[in-house]
């Protein structure tokens with residue numbers, strides 16, 4: 414299957430497809446129809462067919478898609494073979510929760526280092542992850558070849574820490590703070606504003622009821 418440039422919305426759905434195909438494959442299923450997939454992942458089947466056509470995967474009428482070949486393709490595309498070490502900055506409530514969670518359901522990413530300005534937490538191990546003082550951040554990131562980071566520092570420190578991350582050569586920042594940080598075009602930021610997501614859900618419930626909310630922002 415050809416690896417063409419795919420739309421961002423399609424790329425966002427890739428992990429969702431991947432997870433479900435993995436379940437099907439482990440259950441010994443050889444093929445799946447777009448209707449079945451649609452029900453399982455809550456994406457309409459026309460969108461699934463369009464998404465899959467970008468990957469060069471054309472389902473056969475009456476047969477559906479071959480689970481194994483789709484899975485292999487997604488695996489390659491998502492780089493599931495490679496373990497990516499990620500660092501977390503700011504071991505507060507949210508930072509602690511993420512360290513403890515540590516993306517255990519995937520075997521491709523894990524938080525392998527954390528950093529905090531607080532001397533009480535620096536040089537300790539939290540949920541199996543070493544926490545280093547901020548003074549060692551640049552050196553450790555480079556030493557451990559980490560270029561993806563999770564930002565869970567307070568709002569007022571977010572930009573300053575983001576600048577430090579950029580200076581350390583980081584390529585991606587998952588920003589859990591509610592502010593939009595500025596970074597050079599060479600660095601990618603993914604914003605995850607949990608309070609905003611929750612408020613959006615409540616807004617939709619209040620204004621449109623439960624039906625219109627079946628659409629998930631991760632699927633947009």
Ligand code: ATP
Nearest residue numbers: 503504505506507508529530531565566567570574
């Ligand atoms: P959360 O916002 O995750 O609920 P919290 O309320 O427990 O956290 P915050 O004050 O938001 O605590 O700080 C989160 C963590 O970020 C704390 O552990 C704090 O020591 C750390 N922190 C604060 N400023 C910086 C900084 N400039 N660089 C690195 N870490 C910092």
